[in-house]
Amino acid sequence: MRxxxxxxxxxxxxxxxxxxIGLFLPDNxxxxxxxxxxxxASIVYNLINDLNQWPTWSPWHQIDPNxxxxxxxxxxxxxxxxxxTSDNHNLGTGKMTIDACMPDERIDLTLSMNGMGxxxxxxxxxxxxxxxKLSWVLSxxxxxxxxxxxxxxxxxKMMGPDFDKGLEKIKEIAEKRGEKPLIMxxxxxxxxxxxxxxxxxxxxxxxxxxxxxxxxxxSNLIDAIKKQEVPFKGSPFTINYAAKNGIYDIxxxxxxxxxxxESESLxxxxxxxxxxxxxxxxxxxxxxxxxxxxxxxxxKEQSIQAIGAPIEFYMNDPTMVKDSTQFKTDLFFRIQ
Numbered sequence: 001m002r003x004x005x006x007x008x009x010x011x012x013x014x015x016x017x018x019x020x021i022g023l024f025l026p027d028n029x030x031x032x033x034x035x036x037x038x039x040x041a042s043i044v045y046n047l048i049n050d051l052n053q054w055p056t057w058s059p060w061h062q063i064d065p066n067x068x069x070x071x072x073x074x075x076x077x078x079x080x081x082x083x084x085t086s087d088n089h090n091l092g093t094g095k096m097t098i099d100a101c102m103p104d105e106r107i108d109l110t111l112s113m114n115g116m117g118x119x120x121x122x123x124x125x126x127x128x129x130x131x132x133k134l135s136w137v138l139s140x141x142x143x144x145x146x147x148x149x150x151x152x153x154x155x156x157k158m159m160g161p162d163f164d165k166g167l168e169k170i171k172e173i174a175e176k177r178g179e180k181p182l183i184m185x186x187x188x189x190x191x192x193x194x195x196x197x198x199x200x201x202x203x204x205x206x207x208x209x210x211x212x213x214x215x216x217x218x219s220n221l222i223d224a225i226k227k228q229e230v231p232f233k234g235s236p237f238t239i240n241y242a243a244k245n246g247i248y249d250i251x252x253x254x255x256x257x258x259x260x261x262e263s264e265s266l267x268x269x270x271x272x273x274x275x276x277x278x279x280x281x282x283x284x285x286x287x288x289x290x291x292x293x294x295x296x297x298x299x300k301e302q303s304i305q306a307i308g309a310p311i312e313f314y315m316n317d318p319t320m321v322k323d324s325t326q327f328k329t330d331l332f333f334r335i336q
Contacts, residue, residue, distance in 0.1 A: 197268065220266070221252065238312045295331065
């Protein structure tokens with residue numbers, strides 16, 4: 001019995017000493033890693049600022065394939081978030097939120113994990129021409145609990161390797177994208193466009209009537225699709241056949257998964273599979289015309305033959321995004 005008492009006293013002494021030592025440990029934990037990327041700052045920034053891009057590089061997205069992920073709409077810029085639920089104890093449940101962002105310079109986020117409180121994340125971007133330094137920083141307040149402060153001694157070893165993996169993946173992706181041309185500062189891709197069928201409304205309208213035509217047309221298309229119970233998918237789009245003297249020959253369309261009944265104004269159409277040169281435009285719709293001109297000039301300089309009319313895919317909903325400078329449009333130029 002005396003031996004047991006001695007053991008208990010020793011354990012209590014150790015706990016007490018640990019508590020006293022903990023009072024003198026830092027009340028803030030920090031993890032930081034950096035990497036140099038041979039790519040433009042804008043490419044690195046967009047990989048982080050667009051939460052839809054995180055699954056391509058974040059090591060946390062690879063832990064549990066059965067994780068349920070939810071993303072805000074839009075999932076880009078200040079206020080955007082994603083949340084997750086997983087049975088894996090390394091993930092659990094949580095939420096990531098963008099608190100602030102400075103284009104091509106900095107992104108601040110809050111990481112909230114169930115039962116572990118909040119931590120602050122920062123991505124610091126220092127671009128110099130075609131090379132960018134990217135730093136990933138996590139900081140967490142540990143509070144006044146002296147025992148909680150011991151976490152600060154091991155957080156770097158726990159999370160540092162994940163930061164290294166994520167940064168290496170960002171470097172790999174950004175450097176590949178950096179090899180692609182810019183059109184007026186906007187990133188581009190060459191992709192294989194798969195064939196699809198659609199239902200559309202085509203009309204010649206004046207420039208000042210474009211917004212009204214598109215709003216009414218997309219609404220009518222959705223109503224008809226729902227009435228006929230036809231599955232549809234993807235972003236709404238327009239096919240821009242011609243523009244002359246302020247008159248636009250344009251078709252508003254939505255991809256459908258099976259044919260549906262046509263009407264006097266609603267017609268079925270099909271886009272055949274082909275290669276496409278894509279410009280990822282961000283900005284007001286009314287300012288997109290110069291991008292068209294610059295793209296046609298680039299294709300001509302590169303002796304690339306465009307086929308068919310250009311297609312605009314609207315990647316976010318303008319009724320949900322208040323700032324028109326954040327409207328995202330993918331311009332598809334079908335090419336041989």
